[in-house]
Amino acid sequence: RIEMGDLEQVSGVISKVDAYLNLALEWLAGQDVAAAKECLTDCYCEDLFRLGYSLTLRLQRRAAVVGKTSVAPYLDHNARACVSALNQNPPLFFEGVADPTRGGTRLFASLEEIHSVDQWLARIETQRELFEDALQFMLPEPADLDLSGCQPDQADEVTLVEFFLTSLANKLLGREFQPLPIAExxxxxxxxxxxxxxxxxxxxxxxxxxxLNSMVSGGGDFAGYCLDIWEEEFCSVGFEDIDPRFVGGLIIRLETYEPIT
Incomplete structure (x- = not known):
């Protein structure tokens, strides 16, 4: 129920109706203007509204499932923002999906945005499958993650990338595939x-x-993303110039750290 004298509230409702009608018409008619007009003539606006809203609701339901998994706290910043936007009421589009320089949210404006977020969720779901099913990582709760003397030193700075690449580094150094900090x-x-x-x-x-592709279909894309970070932030630097403060993708135990006994 809305208060007709509240212009902001009325404007918000009109924006929702416009957004969901446009999504429904694009779903039914594509870019065919004549077909879209026919849909408006033959269909109830309420049915069109529900169709448009349902397209975003499907994404929201998937985001809600992701949010309950162990990987959720360790998604990268943009992925977390995308999931958070979808979990709003109504589900919102995170603008960083289309433009990495943007960080706002708004109503979905096109099927292209629906499809883009669908692809983002698919990648997140692949990462969930990799860590929970294939690699069987026991990801700790952020509050239980001990980063004393490490870089990064805050749990909210650690993502699945750090867990994977640190484990890979341990494997290359002859140890078990586990995300134990690498000594500086x-x-x-x-x-x-x-x-x-x-x-x-x-x-x-x-x-x-x-x-990773052999474990989970599409897992190789995550591997490539992680390794690109190594290439840019680690491999491109001469070994004599390595500064652990600026090495991406690794949890590093700093030399200056002395554990309390």
């Missing part, structure tokens, strides 16, 4: 293993992408 003094040796002439070693990329 091991970075130079790790750099020599993963880089070749300032870029990621092609064989490492090929084998890692193939490995």
């Amino acid at each position: 003094e091991e970075l130079a040796g790790l750099h020599g293993m993963v880089s070749q002439s300032g870029v990621l070693h092609p064989r490492l990329r090929e084998e890692t992408v193939k490995w």
Whole structure:
């Protein structure tokens, strides 16, 4: 129920009606203006509104499932923002999906935005499957994550990328595939293993992408995304210039840290 004298409330309702009618018409008629006019003539506006709203509601239901998983706190910033926007009432579009420089939210304006968010959710669902089912990671609650003496040192700075690449680094260094912090003094040796002439070693990329793809369909895309971070922030730097404060994708135990006994 709305108060007709409240212009802001009335404007908000009109915006919703307009947004969902447009989504429904685009779903039914595409870019065919004549077909869209026919839909408006033959269909009840209420039915069109419900159809448009249902397209966003499907995304919201998937986002709600993702939000209850162990990977949710460790999604990257934009992925978390996308899920958070979908969980609003009504479901909203996170503008960073279309433009990484933007961070606002608004009503969905086109099927292209619906499809883009659908693809984002699919990637997030793949990451969930990788970590919970394939790799069987026991991701801790952020409050239980001990980052004493580490870089990064805050749980909200750690994402699935850090968990995966830190585990991969441990494996390359001859240890178990676990996200245990890498000692700062091991970075130079790790750099020599993963880089070749300032870029990621092609064989490492090929084998890692193939490995994750063998576990989960589309898992190789996540591997490629992670390894791109290594290539840009780790491999491109000479080993003598490595600064653990600026190495992306790794949880690093700093040399200056002395545990309290």
